[in-house]
Amino acid sequence: MTSATPPRPARPTALVTGATAGLGAGFARSLARRGHDLVIVARDAERLDSTAAALRAEHGVGVEVLAADLSVRADLDRVAQRVGSVEAPVDVLVNNAGFGLKQRFFDGDPADHERMFDVLCRAVMVLSRAAAGAMVPRGRGRVLNVGSVAGLVPGGGHYSAAKAYVIVLTETLAGELRGTGVTATVVEPGYVRTEFHARSGMRSGGSSSLSNRIWLDIDEVVDAALDDTFAGRVVSVPTRRWKAVSTLLDVAPRRLVSTVWNAMPSGARRRHPTQR
Template identity: 55%
Template sequence: MTTALVTGATAGIGREFALQLAARGDDLVLVARDVARLEALAEELRTAHGVDVEVLGADLSARDQLGKVADRVASTDRPVDILVNNAGYSLKKRFLDNDVAAEEAVFDVLTRAVLVLSHAAGKAMRVRDRGAIVNVSSVASFMAAGPYSANKSFVTVFSEGLAAELAGSGVTVTALCPGFTHTEFHQRADVDMSKMPEFMWLDAPRLVRDALADVGKGKVVSVPGRRYKAIVTALRILPRPLVRRQSRGAHRPSPA
């Protein structure tokens, strides 16, 4: 039986990962701050799919609570076969208009938590010669659009480096880089996305299905949707000064 641990599991892409992993028969460890919502989701998944679901409440910006999750990921008695580092949020204001403590908290969730949990998972999985790490990044990681973009750039490049380190070990690492996705993400960030054209939006269930297919293939960078594949290709080949100019005013997050 496969066990998957999903952070940020109560909403958005994280919730969709939990739904699809449970539907295919995987046991789950669900991590988020809102324990009541976690318990409700856990009961829903147990009832619908007969899988074992463990709830682990944690604020990943707090080092002691992150350590608790890392210990669970590293467990040898109850091994985690799939780690989905999905937890994340954003701030509405520009960097210099935010309190630096708030920026540090986002940094800890988006980058430090990914590093710590990937380290715990990578070591444990390498010993067993199998496993998968999925780090939810963003199309914004290829841009130059403020701290969110920078944090997600770390996630993408870090995932690529870890994938190279684990090559041939039986453990895969995938950076999932979605664009705008219909979830609660922008509403919770209090960002008005009403002017974004519908063709730019991704469907969360389709996104996760495609992501899991890419994980199964061992793909290192997964970009859902043809339009976003084209955008990422362009961002990778355009001169960086032009990318920076195109990114002006896009300090708020693009994905999920």
């Protein structure tokens, strides 16, 4: 009697927010190369469709698109429902969506700052909780939140405050998940060459060796972050040079860090790492 051929195991699925540009697009490409089907989330439906078509053609993976503005609560709830699906489980969540503001906190547009909070903080909270709630009963899963070295800088504006929240939330979640088979990781990159900087007219490196050492390429950040995520590490800081900066910012007196930061030219202060 011939035994039946066992069914081919399904590919794991990763959901990436802000997946059509910058780091998000890099995460989607790398996860597809690593054999994951994808759910990609962004606001622009047309760009989502073209990104999905390119990923399918290049990597032969399944790609589901989900158009959503994470600052809109109804949209965020739809994404959270997809993250928490039992019938179509998400194995890896990458909370990447984000943006920066070229305005001060105290006299900027309140609506802009509220939207930043909703995307950079509230969405990360809601989606991380939805993912953990679905993953823990299965005994497996990965949550990767995109933070920033800026989150270690007091005086770095609302962006730094939001990234500090992401760092502490992820570290808290990782502690709660210990022993469940589910992990949480926060990546804290420095300056990354993305289209955010191009749109903002910001220089992202030049001919000097110092400039080239400061700026990171997207794939450099993405590969380090995913390697650390699948290794179960809580904090990922890509490259030795930025690990050194992160360590210094972590141990230096906060008042000193704030004084040095505020002594920089205002334009430089607004050039937060990892804006995308």
